[in-house]
Each structure stands twice: as C-alpha cells, then as structure tokens.
Amino acid sequence: MSSDPALTTTSYAILGLLSVRAWSTYELAQQMDRSLGRIWPRARSKIYEEPKKLVRLGLARAERQLVGRRPRTVYAITEEGRERLVAWLHEPGEGPVLECEQLLQVFFAESASPAATLATLRAARAWAVERNQGNLAAARDYQSGAGPFPERAAQLLLVGRFLTDYYRLVAEWAGWAADVVAQWPEELRDATVDAEQFAETVRRADWNPD
Amino acid sequence: MSSDPALTTTSYAILGLLSVRAWSTYELAQQMDRSLGRIWPRARSKIYEEPKKLVRLGLARAERQLVGRRPRTVYAITEEGRERLVAWLHEPGEGPVLECEQLLQVFFAESASPAATLATLRAARAWAVERNQGNLAAARDYQSGAGPFPERAAQLLLVGRFLTDYYRLVAEWAGWAADVVAQWPEELRDATVDAEQFAETVRRADWNPD
DNA sequence: TTCTTCATGTAATTAGTTACATGATTGA
DNA sequence: TCAATCATGTAACTAATTACATGAAGAA
Numbered sequence: 001m002s003s004d005p006a007l008t009t010t011s012y013a014i015l016g017l018l019s020v021r022a023w024s025t026y027e028l029a030q031q032m033d034r035s036l037g038r039i040w041p042r043a044r045s046k047i048y049e050e051p052k053k054l055v056r057l058g059l060a061r062a063e064r065q066l067v068g069r070r071p072r073t074v075y076a077i078t079e080e081g082r083e084r085l086v087a088w089l090h091e092p093g094e095g096p097v098l099e100c101e102q103l104l105q106v107f108f109a110e111s112a113s114p115a116a117t118l119a120t121l122r123a124a125r126a127w128a129v130e131r132n133q134g135n136l137a138a139a140r141d142y143q144s145g146a147g148p149f150p151e152r153a154a155q156l157l158l159v160g161r162f163l164t165d166y167y168r169l170v171a172e173w174a175g176w177a178a179d180v181v182a183q184w185p186e187e188l189r190d191a192t193v194d195a196e197q198f199a200e201t202v203r204r205a206d207w208n209p210d
Numbered sequence: 211m212s213s214d215p216a217l218t219t220t221s222y223a224i225l226g227l228l229s230v231r232a233w234s235t236y237e238l239a240q241q242m243d244r245s246l247g248r249i250w251p252r253a254r255s256k257i258y259e260e261p262k263k264l265v266r267l268g269l270a271r272a273e274r275q276l277v278g279r280r281p282r283t284v285y286a287i288t289e290e291g292r293e294r295l296v297a298w299l300h301e302p303g304e305g306p307v308l309e310c311e312q313l314l315q316v317f318f319a320e321s322a323s324p325a326a327t328l329a330t331l332r333a334a335r336a337w338a339v340e341r342n343q344g345n346l347a348a349a350r351d352y353q354s355g356a357g358p359f360p361e362r363a364a365q366l367l368l369v370g371r372f373l374t375d376y377y378r379l380v381a382e383w384a385g386w387a388a389d390v391v392a393q394w395p396e397e398l399r400d401a402t403v404d405a406e407q408f409a410e411t412v413r414r415a416d417w418n419p420d
Numbered sequence: 421t422t423c424t425t426c427a428t429g430t431a432a433t434t435a436g437t438t439a440c441a442t443g444a445t446t447g448a
Numbered sequence: 449t450c451a452a453t454c455a456t457g458t459a460a461c462t463a464a465t466t467a468c469a470t471g472a473a474g475a476a
Contacts, residue, residue, distance in 0.1 A: 008463070009311050016318035026427050039313040043465050048429060070471050072428065082321070089322035093311035093330060095337035096380060101219050101303035103249040103372060108226035109365045111292070112299035120303060127305035129419040136415040143408040154394065154401040155319045157408060158387045162313060164415040165379050170306060171419070173375060177368045184364065191364040198353040198367060205346040205374040209339040209381070218435070236455050253437050258457060280443050282456065 005057060012088045013040045014050045015077065018060055019085055020149065022076035025051065035138075038131075038163055051075045059084055106177070110188040117181050125174035132167040135160065215267060222298045223250045224260045225287065228270055229295055230359065232286035235261065245348075248341075248373055261285045269294055316387070320398040327391050335384035342377040345370065 007015070017023060017031055029047045031037075051073075054060035059081035063074045077085075102124045109117045139160055141147040147156070184191050217225070227233060227241055239257045241247075261283075264270035269291035273284045287295075312334045319327045349370055351357040357366070394401050 009314065010463080013314055016314065016321070019318065019321055024427090025429080029427095036314075036317070039308060039310050039317065041307060041309065042463095045430080045466080046464060049464095067427080068472055070428070085318070086321055089315050089318060090326045092333050093315045095312060095334060095341075096308060096310040097251060098249060098306060098308060098376065099251065100249050100306040102305060103369055104219065104223055104226065104246075105299050105303045107246070107249065107365055107369050108229065108295070108299060109368075110362060111226070111229055111295055116300045123302050124305060125419075131305075132415055132417075136412065139408065139412045139415055143405070143412055151399055152320060153403045153408075154390075154398060155317055157403060157411065158319075158390065159313055159317050161386070161411050161414070162383050164411055165383060166308065168414065168417060169375050169379050171417070173372050176371070180364075180368065188364060189361055193363045193367060195353070198349065198363075201367065201371050201374055202346065202349045202353055204371070204378065205342055205349055207342075207378060207381070209335075220435080234455090235457080239456095252435095255438080255458080256436060259436095277455080278444055280456070 007057075007059075007084065007088070009040065009094070010042055010046060010050055011054060012085065013042075014047070015054060015059060015081055015085050015088075018051075018054075018075055018077035019082060020152070022063075022074055024072055024074045026072070028075070034134075038135075039159065054081065109181075114181055114184045114186065114188070117184075118178055121174045121178040121181060125171050125178070128167045128170035128174065132164070132171065135163050135167060139164065217267075217294065217298070219250065219304070220252055220256060220260055221264060222295065223252075224257070225264060225269060225291055225295050225298075228261075228264075228285055228287035229292060230362070232273075232284055234282055234284045236282070238285070244344075248345075249369065264291065319391075324391055324394045324396065324398070327394075328388055331384045331388040331391060335381050335388070338377045338380035338384065342374070342381065345373050345377060349374065 013036060014028065017028060017036065023031070025048050028051070029044050032040075032042060032044070032047050051060055051062070054075070055062045058078060060075050060077055063076070064071050065074060066072075102120050105112070105120050106117060138147065142150075142153055142156065142160075147153065149156075180197070223246060224238065227238060227246065233241070235258050238261070239254050242250075242252060242254070242257050261270055261272070264285070265272045268288060270285050270287055273286070274281050275284060276282075312330050315322070315330050316327060348357065352360075352363055352366065352370075357363065359366075390407070
C-alpha cells in the first residue's frame, strides 16, 4: 500500500535525515538551519509538517513523548521508508537551481546609481564571507575528527567542498565586479566595455568537456 | 495610490524587463527561458500572470492587440513603475539561494550504491556542460558586438561572468567528486577518508576576507 | 520571580507549478 | 491540406511561507 503518492524532494530530504537516525522535529529544524539548508533550504514550519506526511504514507513512525506536560514528537524511518529513499537515490535528480535577487539587481543596474550596485556587490561579498565562516569551521571540525557523524565524513567532504568552492566563487566574483563597477560613469549607458573583459569571460567559459 | 502592496522579487524581475522595452507575454516568457531564468527561474504561467498584477497596481500598461482573430497583450512600464523599480534597486537584495537535488543525493550517498552516486555526478557535469554551451555562445555574440541590447553590455558582462564561473565550478566539482567516488568501496561505511582531502578543503576555504 | 531563550507546534495566506486548451503560422 | 510548432492564455492544485501562539528551562 501507500506505494506511489509522489514525494517531493523536501520529503526525501527529511527521509534522508531520518535514515541517519531518529530526530525530534526541533532537531530536524536545526539540521536544516545548520547543514541541509545550505543545499535544500525550507521554512521551519515545513519541517514540522513534512514528517506527518511521511507517517501517513508509512515511511516513518512517530513517537510522542512528554517533556514536562508538553508533548513532543520523535520520528524514525521505517523499512518501507528506507526502500523509498534508496529508490530515489537511484533516480536522476534535478540539477542545481540558482536564485539570486542581488544578481537580478545587477542585471538591471542601468536603472540604479553605480553606488547602489556597489552596495549590492558588497553585500554579496559579505554574505559569502559569512557563509564561508561556518563552512570552514565545520571542515576544521571534521579534519580534527570532531564533526558529528564521522561515519558520514566521505559524503560530507564532497558536499563541503562544493560549498567551499561556491562561497569562494561568490566572494571573488563580487570583488571583481565591484572593481569593474567602480570604473563605471554615473550614467551607465555611457559606459564603454573593455573588449579584453569579454575576451576573458569567453576564455573562462571555453574549457573543453573531455 | 497603489503605493505599497509589496511586490515579490518576481514582480521586479518582470518590471525590470519592461524597463528595457515593451514586450508581449510570449516574449517575456522567452527571456525567462533564455536569460533571466538563469538567475530567477519561474514557471511560464507565472510570467503570464505577473504582468496583470503590475497593471492593477499602475506599474505597467497593457495594450491588447490582435493577431488574426487572436488577442495578445503587450506590456509597457509606467512612470510609477520605473520609480518602484529604482527604489527596489536601492534596497538590499537577498543573497544567492542554492537548491540542488543532486547534491542532496550525494549527501545521503551511504544509502545508495557508489554506482548510483557516480551516475548523479555525471549528470551534474553534463548539466553544467550544457548550460555552459549556451552561456559561451551568448558571450561570443557580445564579444563580436552581435548580442541584443548592446547598450546593456556592461551589466550583462557581470552576470555572464558569474554564470561562466558557476557552470565551470559545477563541472569541475562533479569531475573531482566522481574521481573520489570511483575509489569508494561498495559499502560506504568502510570508506576511509584521505586526510589530505580534508586538508585541501580547509585550505580552499581559508582565504582571508581583506 | 521575572525575563529570555529554547522548544513545539498550528493557521492563514500566497507564490508558484502542472495540466489543459486552442488559435495562428509554416513547411511538407 | 495536414501535421507540427509557435503563440497565448486559464484553471486547478499544492508546496511553501509568514504570522501567530504558548509551554519549558535556565539565568539574573
């Protein structure tokens, strides 16, 4: 039974966490804030809701406990849940989806003052620096053998490396872009574009897929 | 009137396009597919809906035309629309949001076979190669002065460079990760993690924000 | 004892997606 | 003149967000 009612990727994200161990919803929410949320960000309330669906479908079990007089729920994966998770892991997943308001603002920079665009770029850089901080701390923890779930270190290394490179890319791009914008005239339509910069972008894009 | 009813970032994306010129909804949808969608992806039906909201708020004007017996709508920005757009450009925007199912699958790789993870990584690489193709073609067009809206070249260069570097990052990461996974034992729990790889990740993350 | 932060949710709303439908145009 | 594709939308649905609410635990 319960077989197919398609799960969303968010369902699988939760199911995956449950495959590691049982969690209370609060703990799940924390994982989302601290680690999983970097690659699959969702609002907290979603994290409280989604497990109920898993239970309805027989993919997880809920154990209600009491903390004082207050109820709390701890979720664990079922055998069937594991099967569904494995099936998903063997299906092709969606490629990375990027969504960036700041980039959008740069895209329409001609309607703003260069100063505003500069501020946007500084914010982008600050964002990347801050994210990188947390990421670096986590990497250091694993390096010294202190990270949680050491048995998952191999996978976490792969994802960690992606994020490391990603934050660095954002920071370096924002720095470079800010230097370019600093040269812009007040009225962007009057800007002349350095041919060399297009050439460099083309060169950078022109790696061959071997 | 109409003043504040908060717009979504999607509204601003459309408003921004309208600030460049007037478009029919079909043309707007195409822009989303081909260019804007790389940094602010939305379903086509949304693109047909959103301009109506802008019209209700007095930020755009709709002109209904006839193609044969079929109606079509062309949207243009109003003065008030321009003001709202400028105001948005001067506000701090959200940082980049990344959402990646493939990365999630790698994150939970211990529940799958290494072969499945390899397949995921190959797919990620293929995705990046394909996206890069389009991006490279566009960059070449601008380099030879052939791209649309040459007066917007300065901004487009900045965004184009981000995408170039981003696709490259994904491709290189996926290639590197595939090499690592190729060394994994059938049962991932038995994998030993090369200390040097953690060290390298830490080194890469340890740039100083000057 | 009171304040703050941690912990645990629910309800209301909305942004966004998938699916459907159909006229116009073009090339075989 | 038929099929395929371009062009133009609407309707139904759902995933996700924001806002609200409150008990427990620890600090001052």
